[in-house]
Amino acid sequence: MKPTFTEKLLEWNNAQNTRSMPWKGEKDPYKIWLSEIILQQTRVEQGLAYYEKFIAAFPTIQQLAKAPEKKVFKLWEGLGYYTRCRNLIATAQIVVKDHKGKFPRTYDQIKELKGIGPYTAAAIASFAFNEPRAVVDGNVQRVMARYFGISTPIDTTSGKKLYQELATALLDTEQPGIYNQAIMDFGAVICKPQNPLCSVCPQQADCEAFKHDLVKQLPVKEKSLKKKERWFYYFIIQYQSKFYIRERTDKDIWQSLHEFVLYETDTPVQSIFQDLPFLKTLFGKQSYSVSHISKVYHQQLTHQLIHGQFITVTTVKPVTALKDYVLIDKKQLKQYAFPRIINTFLEEKSSLAQLF
DNA sequence: AATCCGGGGAT
DNA sequence: ATCCCAGGATT
Structure with missing residues (x-):
């Protein structure tokens, strides 16, 4: 006999849950896996278009596994957390090679994958x-913290353990998939982060947070993140009809995305014209001409604020001092995945007028 | 245990 | 501005 919470949740799911998503009821593990990777820390509304694009481009895991990496990243471009994309490719190849294309069938085997x-x-x-395994995501943590009135922070080791145990106890082991879907829908539709719909909530009578007016305080998060600022000066160096770009490979943001010639500082430079020794170092005695300096663009990341400025430079000879960078014809640029701050610049009409 | 990894939408 | 999103990997 399951707790009343589970009964009421499933009742709500049957009678009132109208939330519809393309992967709901899906049984193909490839499609489920793809949707779940895309939706990690990502809103359903944001991930939806990417899911459709990926399914259209790669209907099977075999097709994803053999696709050129560049093409996959181009599809992922703009979605963020690019390690997900790298792991997506690696896992597709592992499933095809080591599991003969059949997705692993147990929780333990599945969790081994990247x-x-x-x-x-x-x-x-x-x-x-x-398989009767309870999901614990942000929705589930919030629902349980409120329903049971738990103030244990969700972002601690003990908190994670506690919420996983609670979720497992509440799970309907006869229909784990339906239950898991239901509690996440419930968290997204009724027990929302802000302005939850307590007035129409079927669990209201037994909700500890509602009883004690703690709905707004729960769940508790312990850590607050520290942010740092970085200044990126991008030199768009044009030689004939080509530009220098490189792939970001450091253990840093935007790994596997591409960028123009970067000069980075941790404080803003006083004047692009006077105080930037970077260009002179780069060109030495070679001549160059600066044709345009953009406004300052910004991009807010979880832990960083990026200030970005774009300096368009033309040269008549290749720049030999540029390591790691390769010359790409401007017509080929759109094949490469770039961070949003670069695409924002590229998409502005004034930028295009300078470049094309 | 602490920190990092994106981009977008709601408030 | 701040929070949060169908989290996971690394150190």
Whole structure:
């Protein structure tokens, strides 16, 4: 006999949950996996278009596994957390090579794959294979913290353990997939982060947070993130009809994306014209001409604020001092994945007028 | 245990 | 501005 919470949740799911998504009820583990990776820390509304694009481009895991990496990253461009994309490719290749194209069928095997943690493994195992594993995502944590009135922070080791145990106890082991889907929908539709719909909530009578007016305070998060600022000066160096770009490979933001010639500082430079020794160092005695300096663009990341400025430079000879950078014809540029701050610049009409 | 990894939407 | 999103990997 399951707790009343589970009964009421499933009742709500049957009678009132109208939330519809393309992967709901899906049984193909490939499609479930793809949707779950895309949706990690990503809103359904934001991930939806990417899911459709990926399914259209790669209907099977075999096709994804053999696709050129560049093409996959171009599809992922703009979605963020690019390690997910790298792991997506690696996992597709592992499943095809080591598992003969058949997606692993148990939670433990699934969790071994790259980019798959406790949440995603539980989601795939329950949705595709009916294994009784409880998902714990942001929705589930919030619902349980409020329903039970728990003030243990969700972003601690003990908190994660506690919420996983609670979720497991509440799970309907007869229909784990339906239950997991239901509690996440419930968190997204009723027990929302802001302005939850307590007035129409079927759990209201037993909700500890509602009883004690703690709905707004729960769940508790312990850590606050520290941010740092970085200044990126991008030199768009044109030689004939080509530009220098490189792939970002350091352990840093935007790994596997591309960029123009970068000069980075941790404080803004006083004047692009006077105080930037970078260009002179780069060109030495070679001549160059600066044709345009853009406004300052900004991009807010989780832990960083990026200030970006774009300096368009033309030269009549190749720049030999540029290591790692390669010359790409301007017509080929759109094949490469760039960070949003660069695409924002490229998409502005004034920028295009300078470059093309 | 702490930190990092994006981009977008709501408030 | 701040929070949060169908989290996971690294140190």
